[in-house]
Amino acid sequence: MEIKSKFPAWKKKKKKFVIDKNGKKIKLKSGPPAVQNGHVNGIIRKTGGQDQKSIEVDVSSRKKLKMLKKNKKIIVDKRIHVNGNVQVKTTTTPTLSSSSSFSSKSLSIKSPSATSSVPATPTSSKKQQNPSKSPQISTNFEKFLRPQLPIDAVEQQLMLELVANDTLIVIGETGSGKSTQVPQLCIRARLAENGAIAVTEPRKVAAVSLATRVAVEMGTQIGETVGYHVRFENATSPRTKIEYMTDGIVLRKALISPLLDKYSVVIIDEAHERSLHSDVLMCILRKCQEQRNETKSPLKLIIMSATLQADKFKTYFNNAKVVTVAGRTFPIEMFHVNPKVDRSFSTTDYVYNTICCVKYVHLNEPKGRDILVFLSGSEEIESVGHQLRFDASDRIDVLKVHSVSKAQAMQRAGRAGRDAPGKCYRLYSREEFQKFEAENMPEILRCNLSATFLELMKLGMKNPHKLKLIDPPETKNIDAALLELTSLGAIRPTNADRNKFSLTEMGDAFCMYPLPPDHARVLYQAQREGCIMEAIKIISAMQTDAIFSGNGSDSKNEADVERIRRKFETREGDHIGLLKLILTTNAFFDQLSRIPSACWKRA
Secondary structure: OEEEOOOOOOOOOOOOEEEOOOOOEEEOOOOOOOOEOEEEEEEEEEEOOEEEEEEEEEEOOOOOEEEEEOOEEEEEEOEEEEOOEEOOOOOOOOOOOOOOEOOOOOOEEEOOOOOOOOOOOOOOOOOOOOHHHOOEEEOOHHHOOOOOOHHHHHHHHHHHHHHHOOEEEEEEOOOOOHHHHHHHHHHHOOOOOOOEEEEEEOOHHHHHHHHHHHHHHOOOOEOOOEEEEEOOEEEOOOOOOEEEEEHHHHHHHHHHOOOOOOEEEEEEOOHHHOOHHHHHHHHHHHHHHHHHHOOOOOOEEEEEEOOOOOHHHHHHOOOOEEEEEOOOOOOEEEEEOOOOOOOOOOOOOHHHHHHHHHHHHHHHOOOOOOOOOOOOOHHHHHOOOOEEEEEOOOOEEEEEOOOOOHHHHHHHHHHHHOOOOEEEEEOOOHHHHHHOOOOOOOHHHOOOOHHHHHHHHHOOOOOHHHOOOOOOOOHHHHHHHHHHHHHOOOEEEOOOOOOOEEEOHHHHHHOOOOOOHHHHHHHHHHHHHOOHHHHHHHHHHHOOOOOOOOOOOOHHHHHHHHHHHHHOOOOOOHHHHHHHHHHHHHHHHHHHHOOOHHHHHHO
């Protein structure tokens, strides 16, 4: 039963106006203060033989809302506080329209049934209330701090599946809301009561930005309920329940605590990218889950992917449950290059083709549209780019350019139809597209595995050839990694067949350095020789781009760079030359720091 009337609890006060966000006074007739872009619902519930009133307040603005009730102040600021108690509602609330506004007579009283309808008689404010019987204020502000997302349609199903399954695979296109909403659903499903929720991201920027966004939606600060942990930066606390981390950080945590006892849920985001760390992490977590399920603290795994090809994940995790989130995509027109017709098309200089295509779209498409260009790397965005690939025969990383997969191409096209109908211009023909691989090659099949094997042996792995991965590496890549680790003195064979290995004391020390094994060996030996600072300087210089590199289009610039490089040449090799350059640079800046500030001002 719904009754629309004046609520007797609200009385006129001497202050008959409120100040809106523009500083204007809004006159009140009676009842609660007028609130822009929000609504107040009074709900009467029958609880334990006594009537308990719950006021649900939804506010789309973050500004404070002050409501006067029986000489008591209820202040709403992202969260609702009543008598020191805070309650966050987990059910959905009506969506606010942009034209909605309040008046003092817009309060509605609802009752679950006709039999439970009772007059709204508030408790006297003069009497001290029991906190357990005080009005419960519930809210769901995150619904109004963000637009509707496709994942909202399957929210209830996801919560049920999260509770019912130890392993869950969530498939949804980019932008569906997986990365921000699934961790919050775990909180609402009470999955964080026995541990925190870890969310792995392949990139540092994604971990930081997602944690910041979720903190805003949950009305908390970074480092409180929500935090992030990336290389050289840890923004978490003992109170943190949702931790966004790079997959490399989670691997480091697994070296310290193999069972990851701190976490009750681990979410692997962007699993479709098949990065080296994510593949290894899934192998570790599957074994960790088996061991944890035998104890009283089971571990839940959630694998999230943006591609619909989840068969490998489903098979790897013993036919795990799959939940698909429908994307929000508008129609997209596809355009392919036809080299036979377009004579200006270059088959080699695809950067030139990109510039021509952007110019064509800019001149021919309606104004107000945005253009998104995909290139293969940050260097290519400026000039030309390549992708890193490991050559097992030479045991070095080489730079090669290769085509994207069909799945990646479709995912990129989908970004054009996120908010409105879009167009996708592909700088290759339809025939070339049909030759693309269905999925991109996993990183574990094309990268140096020595650092990965070192970490896995720290966790107890003996035979890398029997490692159960989603896509096992080639035998030559495994043998190359084992040969490198053996030559560095990090591992040694434990049987005559030389297929089982164990860590040496030196290899155990390598695991403490967040560096490749060869660099870790340099620091290990330098510490014994008493030249650790010099070794750190050399290795730091090796992590940067080429220092002696000029502009290829300027011959004078190239000559100047070569002249400077020769000043730092040494017979001992390039590494000592780098050290000489660093020491010279440090001495120069040290002399500058000694110049009085008054001299700089005169200059």
